[in-house]
Each structure stands twice: as C-alpha cells, then as structure tokens.
Amino acid sequence: DQQVKQNSPSLSVQEGRISILNCDYTNSMFDYFLWYKKYPAEGPTFLISISSIKDKNEDGRFTVFLNKSAKHLSLHIVPSQPGDSAVYFCAASARAGGTSYGKLTFGQGTILTVHP
Amino acid sequence: EAGVAQSPRYKIIEKRQSVAFWCNPISGHATLYWYQQILGQGPKLLIQFQNNGVVDDSQLPKDRFSAERLKGVDSTLKIQPAKLEDSAVYLCASSPHRQWSSGANVLTFGAGSRLTVL
Numbered sequence: 001d002q003q004v005k006q007n008s009p010s011l012s013v014q015e016g017r018i019s020i021l022n023c024d025y026t027n028s029m030f031d032y033f034l035w036y037k038k039y040p041a042e043g044p045t046f047l048i049s050i051s052s053i054k055d056k057n058e059d060g061r062f063t064v065f066l067n068k069s070a071k072h073l074s075l076h077i078v079p080s081q082p083g084d085s086a087v088y089f090c091a092a093s094a095r096a097g098g099t100s101y102g103k104l105t106f107g108q109g110t111i112l113t114v115h116p
Numbered sequence: 117e118a119g120v121a122q123s124p125r126y127k128i129i130e131k132r133q134s135v136a137f138w139c140n141p142i143s144g145h146a147t148l149y150w151y152q153q154i155l156g157q158g159p160k161l162l163i164q165f166q167n168n169g170v171v172d173d174s175q176l177p178k179d180r181f182s183a184e185r186l187k188g189v190d191s192t193l194k195i196q197p198a199k200l201e202d203s204a205v206y207l208c209a210s211s212p213h214r215q216w217s218s219g220a221n222v223l224t225f226g227a228g229s230r231l232t233v234l
Contacts, residue, residue, distance in 0.1 A: 004158070032221050034221055034222070041227060042227050043120070043207055043209070043225030043226050043227050043228055044159070044207075044225050045225070046222045046223070046224075049221065049222065089158050089159070091158070091221075093221045103161050103164060103172060104159075104161065104221060104223070105158075106158025106159050106160070107158050108156065108157055108158050109157075109158055
C-alpha cells in the first residue's frame, strides 16, 4: 500500500529553467508534508515543508504547493542549478494523537538532473 | 555540530548470518529513528526511540530484527538471521523533539549503512 507516490522516476532540465517535481498521497490523515534531498552516499537532508493549513510555502528558489482536494503536492525549483542534481523524496506525516512525530512516509524518489 | 554517525558504511554477508549496525545521534537529540531504504524505494521507518524507550516499532520484523538504545544515546540495530530481502541501506536519524510539532518532522539523517546479503 503505497500511501505516498512519486510517479516520475526521473526528470531532466536545463540549467536556469524550472524543475517541477510531483507527489501524490492517499492517506487523508496526513497533515504535514516535506521534501528531502539526497546526494549519492549521503543521507537525506531536509529541504522544505508545508502544513496542511497552507497551500504554498516558499524558501528562496524552492516553493512547495499543496492541493489538499487533489491530495497532490509539488516542488518547484526556479532557477534550477547543476548543484540541484540529486534524488528528491516527498514525505508525509500524520499527527495521530501526538505520538507519531517523525514517522515519515516517503515516496519512491525522483532523480533530478540539471544540465549546464 | 557533529552529524549523525553510522558504522559500518558497507557490509556484505551471506544469508542466515547476523549483522549489527551502530548509530550515534547528534548530541542532545532525544529521539532516534532507524529507517530501511530498499533500492528504488523511499525510506521506511523500522523503529523510533525517545531517550531509551521505544515509541513505535510496528514495522520492525521482530522475528529477525532487534534494536536497542540502552543509555538513551547511541543505538544498535541487529539482524539475525539475515535474508536476501534485507539488502538495503539502513539509515539512522535523530531529532531534538520529544513531542509532536511541525519541527519534529525535520530529521537529521546519517549517511547510512549499506547491507548486501548474498
């Protein structure tokens, strides 16, 4: 039962253009969403997050959009840079009585390649 | 600050053998997690500790996996006996949070221990 899905295994964009990574979820209890970035031979690192009470959160070149009715979120990177090339994981969390903090459900990941 | 330390980085064993992974979280972090990442999939939570107590081990295959965090600091994850499907990267993560908050979902991960079972 894949509760968080990233249907695009890979994405290739040109430097300076926009990268859009997509994520869908099925569990309506999820109320907090995050994106993590992972370089080879390193652990995932936190990138940006959004609460279910918002529909947009921006941090520099990174913006996350949440569409609760569609159970869909997306990460926009503008402009894309070669250093952004990595695997991007979407993750979701449900508060569930206050004990499930940090119990993240991850998508399969999308490999982003930004060409110079 | 020093990050989350894990060892060994790589381990190759034969099926039915045992293996242990060690994790030292960021100093002062109360909550420690072990995640399993199989190739082509996202990380999956195995077990969550707060200090030396288990918060959630619902997805830990307890017939072969065990984990402990005896003094509330470092932790060990053991697999005995290993199966082919246990081949994965085992990620340790930590967080300073002791209760739910938006920040409690921001985990600091180690580089992982890659296990290959032949």
